[in-house]
Amino acid sequence: MADATKLSVGFVGLGIMGEAMARNLLKSGLFSSVTVWNRTLSKCDALVAEGALSAPTPADVVAACDVTFGMLADPEAALAAVFNEGGVLAGISAGKGYVDMSTVDEATSTKIGEAVTAKGGKFVEGPVSGSKKPAIDGQLVIMGAGDKELYELVQPAFAVMGKKSFYLGATGAAARMKLVVNMVMGSMMGAFCEGMALADKSGLEQTALLEILGLGAMANPMFAMKGPGIMQRAYPPAFPLKHQQKDLRLALALGDALNQPLPVAAAANEAYKTAKALGRGDQDFAAVYEATQK
Amino acid sequence: MADATKLSVGFVGLGIMGEAMARNLLKSGLFSSVTVWNRTLSKCDALVAEGALSAPTPADVVAACDVTFGMLADPEAALAAVFNEGGVLAGISAGKGYVDMSTVDEATSTKIGEAVTAKGGKFVEGPVSGSKKPAIDGQLVIMGAGDKELYELVQPAFAVMGKKSFYLGATGAAARMKLVVNMVMGSMMGAFCEGMALADKSGLEQTALLEILGLGAMANPMFAMKGPGIMQRAYPPAFPLKHQQKDLRLALALGDALNQPLPVAAAANEAYKTAKALGRGDQDFAAVYEATQK
Amino acid sequence: MADATKLSVGFVGLGIMGEAMARNLLKSGLFSSVTVWNRTLSKCDALVAEGALSAPTPADVVAACDVTFGMLADPEAALAAVFNEGGVLAGISAGKGYVDMSTVDEATSTKIGEAVTAKGGKFVEGPVSGSKKPAIDGQLVIMGAGDKELYELVQPAFAVMGKKSFYLGATGAAARMKLVVNMVMGSMMGAFCEGMALADKSGLEQTALLEILGLGAMANPMFAMKGPGIMQRAYPPAFPLKHQQKDLRLALALGDALNQPLPVAAAANEAYKTAKALGRGDQDFAAVYEATQK
Amino acid sequence: MADATKLSVGFVGLGIMGEAMARNLLKSGLFSSVTVWNRTLSKCDALVAEGALSAPTPADVVAACDVTFGMLADPEAALAAVFNEGGVLAGISAGKGYVDMSTVDEATSTKIGEAVTAKGGKFVEGPVSGSKKPAIDGQLVIMGAGDKELYELVQPAFAVMGKKSFYLGATGAAARMKLVVNMVMGSMMGAFCEGMALADKSGLEQTALLEILGLGAMANPMFAMKGPGIMQRAYPPAFPLKHQQKDLRLALALGDALNQPLPVAAAANEAYKTAKALGRGDQDFAAVYEATQK
Known part of the structure; x- marks a missing residue:
């Protein structure tokens, strides 16, 4: 996982908040590339017009990037984005990181974290407090937990999306x-x-x-x-x-x-x-x- | 009760908050005189040195002033300042007003209000939220109830002691x-x-x-x-x-x-x-x- | 207060329960006389026909009896029967007892007890659990408190009115x-x-x-x-x-x-x-x- | 399932309560045979000495009997007795009934009921209130739910083990x-x-x-x-x-x-x-x- 050079980052899930968060990553200019995916692929168009890349599956996003962020609607969508065919898990490998910023329960987060880790990846859970407006303004509060090294690595991304992030402990602590x-x-x-x-x-x-x-x-x-x-x-x-x-x-x-x-x-x-x-x-x-x- | 010319005001009870509130009335220059009383009379000295008058009993304060404010420690002290020999009640008469800013229960406030009114006076209860610092800074929040005319008359005094006052209804509403x-x-x-x-x-x-x-x-x-x-x-x-x-x-x-x-x-x-x-x-x-x- | 010979007893308050309780005292044959009073005096007639005496005021009942029982509807009625003109207090004197079996609060009971005691009388509070049927059947449960000596003296009466009585301590304990x-x-x-x-x-x-x-x-x-x-x-x-x-x-x-x-x-x-x-x-x-x- | 002639009954689980319940079935003389099983087989000896048959597994009990009763310690034991190798499920078939009298949660009961039913058997849940003494005295209270026909069929057995049984509805209602x-x-x-x-x-x-x-x-x-x-x-x-x-x-x-x-x-x-x-x-x-x- 690179940390001396610019990271390539991915973003999975372009709902109201996810799109705003991905746009802030893109606009920051801090990352070598921003690759996005959404279940309805046309939702990627605006960001692509602004300079993002897109990929046909979460697996493709993960395969193309150092770190991928996820922002899914609920536990079911969060699990689907990881475990379905073409999901995050199919792209993950040693040296890659997945940061799930969806709001899910501790059991869901733990399940995702274990699966990512079992394939050699690193996992951080990062639910936020704040809704549409703070997402647009990069003023979210980010509760982080899981792999400490990955948490540190993505600090520049968190700083772009939020006004403050916290590291709370092992996976589950943020939930x-x-x-x-x-x-x-x-x-x-x-x-x-x-x-x-x-x-x-x-x-x-x-x-x-x-x-x-x-x-x-x-x-x-x-x-x-x-x-x-x-x-x-x-x-x-x-x-x-x-x-x-x-x-x-x-x-x-x-x-x-x-x-x-x-x-x-x-x-x-x-x-x-x-x-x-x-x-x-x-x-x-x-x-x-x-x-x-x- | 004068309202075209400057009011003469009294202050009964110079505890930590009372002294600060009376000082703000004095410093404002809005009143023709500020007459103070405290159970321990020596507590009046500082304010007298700054230009206040003092009186030997609450009755004397009330007799000398258009409107008297009270700020006593608790319901017992509030009742004593009114009903004891030489108390507010002994000085009150038609055309005078008493504004009790102590924090007391509804029954105590009602009892004082009825006694004042029975002697022809006007009564407002005006408990505050905020403690020492806001009292000094004139930043209290004042909850007022009772005689609406008197409440209006003392607006300049409330504006000096507090950042905001509210008229809440008949006596008891503020409690x-x-x-x-x-x-x-x-x-x-x-x-x-x-x-x-x-x-x-x-x-x-x-x-x-x-x-x-x-x-x-x-x-x-x-x-x-x-x-x-x-x-x-x-x-x-x-x-x-x-x-x-x-x-x-x-x-x-x-x-x-x-x-x-x-x-x-x-x-x-x-x-x-x-x-x-x-x-x-x-x-x-x-x-x-x-x-x-x- | 007699305890070697038969007691004369009074009963004040002939509501649904009081009448049944007085009748049980009368039927027992344990007392030299049973004198009754009720606010509506005609309520005494049935018991008089069965052998009771009646009196025009509670004071007269108390004056005529060693011990008087009261069974009033509520605290107000209990206080009235004692403190009104012609009330229990007007008849009480050293050597006499008053047993209030009404359900009243501790403050009411204490007030009655202090007044009776101040005139030299003895006082027991004796609220019951049970309603009409147990009252008729002499199956009430009696919670007693106050003067221990009087409590002991009236045991035969409690045994007739109730299936069990308890001595719980000083006046107020039963309430x-x-x-x-x-x-x-x-x-x-x-x-x-x-x-x-x-x-x-x-x-x-x-x-x-x-x-x-x-x-x-x-x-x-x-x-x-x-x-x-x-x-x-x-x-x-x-x-x-x-x-x-x-x-x-x-x-x-x-x-x-x-x-x-x-x-x-x-x-x-x-x-x-x-x-x-x-x-x-x-x-x-x-x-x-x-x-x-x- | 016989109901004109005498039923053959089984009993799985001879703890403190189960042994007493099986003994009451045996002593009643109402059943053509009583076949018992316990995890520790030696617990069967006393009942065998009194006339019961024993079998090496729950499956053997069920295979030998019209209706089998279970009384296991907790949900885990109840599930094991049914789903383990040689369990109830291995012996069940169309025309046979299983009545689980263990205290288990609704999910456990439903799982057992569905498995029994899927193999053509009938299922009743029958948790009891009462402990050792009522079990010995045949004075349990039995809460029944599930297959109504089986519930009716085992009424004589319930009458021997309990003082009263209730039919409460579909499986889960008793839990x-x-x-x-x-x-x-x-x-x-x-x-x-x-x-x-x-x-x-x-x-x-x-x-x-x-x-x-x-x-x-x-x-x-x-x-x-x-x-x-x-x-x-x-x-x-x-x-x-x-x-x-x-x-x-x-x-x-x-x-x-x-x-x-x-x-x-x-x-x-x-x-x-x-x-x-x-x-x-x-x-x-x-x-x-x-x-x-x-």
Whole structure:
């Protein structure tokens, strides 16, 4: 694996975020080549027009590059891109690296990592926090885990795609970190919605609560973003409630396996389950507010 | 009550915050006079040296001023300053106003408001969020309730002491808002501590979690301020845990009276009770982290 | 106070339970006389026809008897029977005893006990568990607290009214025991309703669950009595849900004062609050089942 | 499958309960023969001396009998007895039945049922509630599910082994019922332990609480059996706490899959997790009391 000269990099999965991330790699001029692939191949055209190469399969991308990044929609797509015919695994060999930046569970990540390693490749998991806008702006936060050497090698790429990256430990650590972060997020939103509900029930303006929270030590972008929607009881999905509830469930299971009691998260989880039972599973997770309303 | 000419204002209670607030009123030059009183009278000396007048009792302050502000340590002190011999009530009369900025419960505030009103005075409750530094900097957030006319009249004073004030409704509304805000704070800290505990138990660095939270949509000053102490399990009291637990209890009682279920806050409250049972009541409320440790 | 010869006893409050309890005292033949009073005096007629005496005020009952029992509807009625003009307090004097068997809170009981004691009388609180049928059958369970000597003296009367009595300590202990018992009851009913709900949701017959529970180590009269009503979602009030919720709230407050975390009861309390919010407060406490249904 | 003439029955698994159950089948005289097998074959000797036949493998038992009952220690043993070489599956054929009375999860039961059915056999799952003594006395409670015809056919055998059997639906229903029952049990024990803790903290004798509960509508064998151990904080394992916690977890997961909020069970589960974290996992589930003690 080269590190004195310019790396050749690949990118597999050109969804909303993947395309933006690949474009940032391309625009940086730091890499000898950027080779892309997408299941719908026409999605490669724009990047090719900007100077990227394209390849007919993930295996071809991996074969052509020192390091390949993946950004797939979900665990199923992440597994398919690796294990299907013409997948990453068919191209991997000693000296090559694969960095999966998809959000997947620890088991999926571990399975991919073991398969890559078994063929002599190096593997890093690198899920991100942040969505479309930070992806375009190269302002993602990257949680990295797995092969430390590969993690170090791709620092220039991470620096182009994100504002900060973290090395968290062996494969699986980044998936766990994402669960912990999302558990805090779920409980925090549950706490916020109870405050909004109690304000309303006790004759206070919710908008005043929002402003006051926004001026104090608890001020955070999430309350500011989600508060107005809650007031209108409109929840266009950014992060679907059913996914938030799934992450709470998985975090509770992790706590269970580690003998870590998590009573606040457990209570919040039941609130999300109530909201799901009310038919809000596909709405934004702020719809947990509905669980406070009878 | 004058509003075309300059108001004469009084200030009762020169603790850490009160002194800073009175000094800001004095320095503004907006008022014809600033008359101060404190239980330990020598605490008036510095402000007198800077141009304030002093008076021997709260009654004398009120008698001398258009509007008097109070900033007492707790409900008992707030009641004593009003109802004791030589208290606010002995000086109040038609045309005068009293603005109690102490943090007290709704019953205490209502009792003071009714007494002031019965003697022809006007009453505003105005608890603040923010502590010593914002008081000095005139950056408090002021939650106002009670007599709307008096609230409007003292806007210039609020503008000097705070960065923002809110009018929330009839007397009691500001006390309730403070409860709602502190309930959200208590649950949010409970959520954060569970995340810190799960990170640690699952082999992740707590410092990485702190950084990641600090870069995302949940980023807030409270996590940033309290996180390092939690990591060292040191909790020098800024807001004592037993007071946070009391506010959760009162918020739950408010929810109870209004038929508003609050399961996340109820679970958080039990965590604070556990921390109290562990002897952490006088430490900072971040010590609820100890409830997650066995 | 006589204990070698027969006692003269009084009974204040002839509601459904009080009348049955007084009749059992009368029928026993153990007492030299039984003198009764009720706010609606005509309620005394039946017992007078059976051999009781009646008196125009509680004070007259107390004046005429060695020991007087009270069985009033609620704390307000219990206080009125003691403190109103012509109340128990007006008749009490050294050597006389008052045994209040009403269900009241610890503060009410303590207030009555202190007043009786201040006039030289002896006081026992003796709330019961059991309702109409056990009252008629002399099968109540009596929780006693307060003056030990008086408690011993009235053993024959307790033996006639109840199947068992307990001496629990100083005044207030019986009120606390009743709270503890009702807290267990509230949580246990919450647990049962969740089981009934999960059975139904997972395609199992609720009637089968009832039968299976009834044949095992958890078998208890409450599940057997309340189960069929839950299946029909009909909750004629035996113990109103709002009272059960109030007792949970008071038990949680007791735990709070004693630093005793009670997370299961706290979760159950929120379920009862949800049921109240759904308009079920005046129905039987088994209506907490409704909180499990969306 | 014969039903006009006497059935020949087999029994696989002669542990403490299995041996007693097989003996009851033998003693009843209702069956043309009783053929037994155990992994340690010498465990068959006593029953053979009493008139049973023995066989060298489960496959031989099944081949020799109309219906074979299984009573294995856990899911692994249950699967081994069926799928291992010489297992139940090797002997099954059209017209034969297998009744698995082991306590296993729904997935295990379904897997066994599908394999038996695929070879033309009939399958019933029949987990029991009750332990050694009821097994000896033929007083088990049998939860049946699966093939209705086979369930009806074995009614005489169920009547000999148990005091009551229930047909609950398709394979899996009995496993779910057992989860629901154990969820109620776990929450109920959690509620009981909180009551015991609050009694103690508030200066009441726990023994008085036990007696009072034992005389009222909540009276049940479990409180009576477990109470004295809790008072001594001694928890010799009858049903290990870690198994109770696992069942709560599985019940919560079932509720999750069905959108059934279960906040009381969720809070109880966290208490069991706390007790596990305190090192009580292998003690009796009554050790959840330790989670209430700091």
